[in-house]
Amino acid sequence: MHELNPNWSVYSPFVSSIVQAGESLGAPMDTLLIKAGIDKHLLKDSAQRFAVAQALQCFDLITEFSEDQNLGLYAGRVGYVDGLNLQLYMSTVCSTFREYLNLMPSMLRTTGDLGEVAMQADKRFLKLQWHPLWQPSGEQRHLSDIVLSMSAAIVDSLCVQPIPVREAHFTYAEPRDTQMLRTVFGDKLLFGQPISCLFFDRDSLDYPLTRPYGDMSSAFAKLPVDHLFDKxxxxxxxxxxxxxxxxxxxxxxxxxIDSVAEELTLSRRTLQRRLSERDTHFQQVLQQVRADLALRYLSDERLTVTEIAFLLGYSDQGSFSSAFKSWHGISPLEHRRP
Incomplete structure (x- = not known):
């Protein structure tokens, strides 16, 4: 797709990562945000969405101000840190890197209308590919750099053993200075490739994930059972x-119900019968799980409403907000207000 859809948008944390990276380069972000038509006060609301065109304009304005061309790499580091809380929650329901990949959050759901990350495997490598919605963005560094640097940081931090990038491909032309790219992705870099892609060792699939410990353990690891339902x-x-x-x-x-029955190695009919014996049904249990989990997740201010919607299996934040209001009479944001 060659036209940038004016209806495409991203959540504010993505824009905030660009702003923080720009500030680190000394860019006058208050002025540049005004030029991009972005109200900086709205950035504090993680549920706020901004046009993709505005986010891309921020990249361009900062790049015009600073000669440092590594803005996307810096913004990716910020995005990685912002997403750590979601990674911690994921580690409570996954035990290996393979399981994590099966649950890997969709960028379209958690970030906005930028593109999608896909994993492929061959006999030697795992390939993390970046597929932007707006194809011309592949000729520029910013989006590829922010997505790939954030992905590399996430992958390398998930497991007990490190998972370094073995090779990196970029759709854009080779820049004059590649020092920072080599620092982030290693020395085996190829430019002008058809797909932006990171290569990891296939053997890492069975690496165990790190687990929260101490205070983190009580906050996260016990979540699946101890903090949910009555005794x-x-x-x-x-x-x-x-x-x-x-x-x-x-x-x-x-x-x-079909996925749960398969997970429990039961037939759909057997699952329904066992629930009926307990005077309940699948939809009732599902809604109770979601309603109770939603309250638990919302009590953790480090999780955004968008991330909570993902953890609860909703396709978007709006669907989650409507469901939450039907359960509790108020929206998730209203519930969080003091």
């Missing part, structure tokens, strides 16, 4: 296992 319900092994399955499947968008 009478969690004493039922079947309901306990069903809810654990939902916790794993919801981020994949697979919180339906």
């Amino acid at each position: 009478d319900h969690t004493q039922d092994p079947f309901l306990r296992e069903l809810r654990q399955s939902l916790l794993r499947l919801l981020p994949q968008g697979r919180g339906n």
Whole structure:
């Protein structure tokens, strides 16, 4: 697609990462945000969306001010740190890198209308590919750099063993100065390639994920069972296992009865019968899990509403907000207000 769709938008954390990177380069961000038509006060709201065109204009304005061409790499580092809380939650429902990849958040759902990251594997490598929605952006550094640098940082921090980039491909032409690119991605860099892509060792698929410890452990690792449902319900092994399955499947968008039955190695009919024996049904359990999880996640200010929507298996923030209001009578943002 060669035309930039004026309806495409991104969530404010993406724009904020560009702003923070620009500030680190000494750019007059208040002035540049005005030029891009962005109200800086709205950046504090993680649910706020801005036009993709405005985000790209921020890149261009900062680049005009600074001779440093590594803006996307810096913004990617900021984005990585901003997403750490979601990674911590993911580590409570995954045990290996392979399992994490099966749950890997969609950029379209968590960031906005920029593009999608896809994983492919051959006999030797895992290939993390970046597919932008707006094809001409592949000729520029900014979007590729921010997505690939953030992805490289996430992958290398997930597991007990490091997972370094073995090779990196970029769709844009080779810049004059590649020192920072080599610092981030290593020395094997190829430019002018058809797809922006990072290569990792295939053996890393079975690496164990790091687990939260201490205070983090009590906040995150115990979440799946201890902080969700009343004690009478969690004493039922079947309901306990069903809810654990939902916790794993919801981020994949697979919180339906057929996926849960498959996860529990039951037929759909057997699952329905066992729930009926307990005077409940699948949709009731699903909504209870989502409603209780939503309250738990919202109590953690480090998670954005968009990230919570992803963890609960909703396609977008609006669908989650509507559901939450039906459960609790107010929106997620209203619930968070003091």
